[in-house]
Amino acid sequence: xxxxxxxxxxxxxLEVPSDRPITLYVCGVTPYDTTHVGHAHTFLIFDLLIxxxxxxxAEVRYCQNVTxxxxxxxxxxxxxxxxxxxxxxxxxxxxxxDCADLNMIAPTYYPKASEEIPLMLTIVERLIEQxxxxxxxxxxxxxxxxxxxxxxxxxxxxxxxxxxANERGNDPNDPNKVDPLDFVLWQAAAPGEPTWESPWGPxxxxxxxxxxxxxxxxxxxxxxxxxxxxxxxxxxxxSEIAQTEAYSGKKPFVRFWMHGGMAFxxxxxxxxxxxxxxxxxxxxxxxxxxxxRWYLLSFPYRDDFHYERDGVLAAEAQxxxxxxxxxxxxxxxxxxxxxxxxxxxxxxxxxDDLHSPAALAQIDTLAQRILGDAAADRDVxxxxxxxxxxxxxxxxxEA
Ligand SMILES: [Zn+2]
Numbered sequence: 001x002x003x004x005x006x007x008x009x010x011x012x013x014l015e016v017p018s019d020r021p022i023t024l025y026v027c028g029v030t031p032y033d034t035t036h037v038g039h040a041h042t043f044l045i046f047d048l049l050i051x052x053x054x055x056x057x058a059e060v061r062y063c064q065n066v067t068x069x070x071x072x073x074x075x076x077x078x079x080x081x082x083x084x085x086x087x088x089x090x091x092x093x094x095x096x097x098d099c100a101d102l103n104m105i106a107p108t109y110y111p112k113a114s115e116e117i118p119l120m121l122t123i124v125e126r127l128i129e130q131x132x133x134x135x136x137x138x139x140x141x142x143x144x145x146x147x148x149x150x151x152x153x154x155x156x157x158x159x160x161x162x163x164x165a166n167e168r169g170n171d172p173n174d175p176n177k178v179d180p181l182d183f184v185l186w187q188a189a190a191p192g193e194p195t196w197e198s199p200w201g202p203x204x205x206x207x208x209x210x211x212x213x214x215x216x217x218x219x220x221x222x223x224x225x226x227x228x229x230x231x232x233x234x235x236x237x238x239s240e241i242a243q244t245e246a247y248s249g250k251k252p253f254v255r256f257w258m259h260g261g262m263a264f265x266x267x268x269x270x271x272x273x274x275x276x277x278x279x280x281x282x283x284x285x286x287x288x289x290x291x292x293r294w295y296l297l298s299f300p301y302r303d304d305f306h307y308e309r310d311g312v313l314a315a316e317a318q319x320x321x322x323x324x325x326x327x328x329x330x331x332x333x334x335x336x337x338x339x340x341x342x343x344x345x346x347x348x349x350x351x352d353d354l355h356s357p358a359a360l361a362q363i364d365t366l367a368q369r370i371l372g373d374a375a376a377d378r379d380v381x382x383x384x385x386x387x388x389x390x391x392x393x394x395x396x397x398e399a
Contacts, residue, residue: 001013001014001016001052001053001056001350001351002014002351002352002353003225003256003258003353003354004258004302004353005255005256005257005258006153006233006237006257006258006259007152007153007254007257009155011353012256014224014225014255014256016053016056016057016058017058021058021059021060021061022053022058022059022060022061022224022225023060023061023063023219023220023223023224023225024046024049024050024060024061024062024063024219024223024224024225024226024227025062025063025064025065025211025214025215025218025219025223025225025226025227026042026043026046026062026063026064026107026226026227026228027064027065027067027211027227027228027229027232027236028064028065028066028067028110029066029067029095030067030068030070030072030073031066031067031068031073031087031088031089031090031091031092031094031095032072032073032076032077032087032088032091033076033087033091033094034072034272034277035091035094035095035098035279035280036263036270036277036278036279036280037263037270037278037279037280037283037292037296037307038229038262038263038270038277038307039229039280040098040099040102040280040283040292040296041260041261041263041296041297041301041305042227042228042229042260043064043099043104044102044104044293044296044297044395045227045258045260045297045301045354045356046062046227046258047103047104047105047395048297048350048354048356048394048395049225049258049354050062050105051105051393051394051395052350052354052393055393060108061108061109061218061219062105062107062108062109063107063108063109063110063111063214063215063218063219064107064109064110065110065111065112065113065210065211065214066088066092066110066111066112066113067113067207067210068084068085068088068092068112068113068114069113069114069194069204069205069210070113070207071169072272073087073088074192074193074194078192084194085114085194088112088114092112094281095280096110098280098281098284101284101289102280102284102289102292102293103289103290103293103395103396103397104395108218109214109218109219111214111217111218113205113210113214116210116213116214116217117196117205119213119216119217120186120205120209120210120213121186121198121199123209123212123213123216123243123247124140124185124186124198124205124209125199126247127140127142127185127243127246127247128140130246130247131143131146132146132147132242132243132246133185134178135186135200136176136177137176137188138188138189138200138201138202138203139176139184139186139187139188139200139203140184140185140186140200141176141177141178141182141183141184141185142182142183142184142185142208142239142242142243142246143178143179143182144179144181144182144183144242145178145179146246147242147245147246149241149242150181150238150242151234151235151238152238153233153234153237153238153241153257154233154234154238156234158181161181161234161235162180162181164234164235165181165183165234165235168231168234168235170183170235183206183208183235183239184206185205185206185208185209185243186198186200186203186204186205186206186209187203187204187205187206188200188201188202188203189201189202189203189204207236208235208236208239208240208243209243211236211240212240212243212244212247215240215244216244216247216248221244221247221248221251221253222248222251222252222253222254222255223253223254223255224254224255224256225254225255225256225258226240226253226254226256226257226258227257227258227259227260228259228260229259229260229261229262230259230260230261230262230302230304231262232259233259237257240253241253241254259302260301260302261299261300261301261302261303261304261305262304263304263305263306263307264304264305264306264307265277265278265306265307267306269304270307278307283312286309286312287312287313287316288316288319288398289397290319290396290397290398290399291312291313291315291316291319292312292315293394293395293396293397294315294316294318294319294360294396295311295312295314295315297356297357297360297394298311298315298356298357298360299356299357300355300356300357301354301356318360318364318367319396321364321367321368321371322363322364322367322387322391322396322399323398323399324367324371325366325367325368325370325371325374325380325384325387326367326384326387326388326391326399328370328371328374328380328384329374329380330370330373330374330377330378330379330380330381331374331376331377331378331379332377332378332379333376333377333378333379334378334379335373335378335379335380335382335383336369336372336373336378337366337369337370337373337383338382338383338386339366339370339382339383339384339385339386339387340386342362342363342365342366342369342386342387342390343362343366343386343389343390345358345362346359346362346363346390346393347390349361349362350393356394359390359394360394362390363387363390363391363394366383366386366387366390367387369383370383370384370387387399
């Protein structure tokens with residue numbers, strides 16, 4: 001199977017190991033009531049990948065984290081006057097239900113950042129000992145100058161990286177920092193925020209170190225596939241690489257970096273700040289899980305897409321046609337297809353960097369042929385078996 005790796009900037013062959021599972025880490029959500037269909041899109045990409053690798057005989061060990069130690073969660077909890085951990089628990093439960101309703105395979109490991117603090121402290125201490133990090137006034141920072149490859153994934157220069165980091169929460173004027181682009185590993189206690197004890201005083205971890213810690217703990221220092229939305233290409237993922245490889249002694253952290261496109265609504269990127277979001281549960285109230293899966297995977301996964309209700313309705317019609325084909329009753333005349341050509345083309349599409357639109361086109365083509373054959377009293381049993389197989393690999397709930 002060929003997969004596009006963001007770090008190399010090209011497709012490469014994913015070798016399936018025979019002696020161990022494939023390891024997959026996908027950056028999870030911050031649970032505070034903003035998980036929209038764009039998030040569903042990201043996690044469906046990896047659900048399809050897991051299902052396909054499983055079909056090919058590979059076991060996948062899948063870790064997805066819960067970012068329940070994060071500024072937006074604390075801000076929302078303060079605004080609504082609810083305990084942050086109660087808000088996180090409630091929203092995590094909702095997200096888990098939404099994913100299950102969308103027929104996503106549950107992760108093998110589902111750690112919460114708030115329960116992984118001890119190993120974060122160990123890793124931060126090691127980074128300080130190694131000279132990759134420094135402490136100032138109770139906070140600890142990663143020194144990006146100690147990693148000449150920092151941000152290589154972005155193919156951007158320092159000024160552009162700094163501009164993006166600043167848009168995404170970096171404080172370039174923090175007087176503790178040696179370099180404005182240095183990022184926080186441990187943040188000294190701030191008023192109104194939960195804190196944990198550390199060798200540098202009370203505080204809480206930075207976002208990037210959370211993922212380094214959980215991926216290392218559950219999947220090891222080197223993993224096969226690491227994924228997330230495209231907005232994690234900077235600064236989150238390069239910061240994870242810098243910390244993890246410093247900690248592990250320069251072992252290459254990840255073989256394939258996979259990034260999904262962003263969802264747009266009404267011409268703007270779906271976001272909390274603009275309020276233009278379609279929540280997963282809203283979509284599920286109106287459409288079937290299979291129609292949402294069909295629609296969200298009808299775009300090449302790396303592309304941005306514009307969410308349109310009419311598009312989901314069109315997907316619903318295609319899903320209905322697939323169900324009709326699976327239930328159709330034919331006759332005894334020779335069939336026009338036994339489904340093997342469509343099935344092979346379906347797998348060839350997934351082998352080509354998980355090209356889901358082309359795979360769906362094969363499902364739809366085969367469904368139409370089966371319906372045509374059934375109407376002409378031809379034997380559709382073999383083709384129906386083939387259709388059921390590929391529909392199940394795609395993750396359709398009712399197939
Ligand atoms: Zn992450």
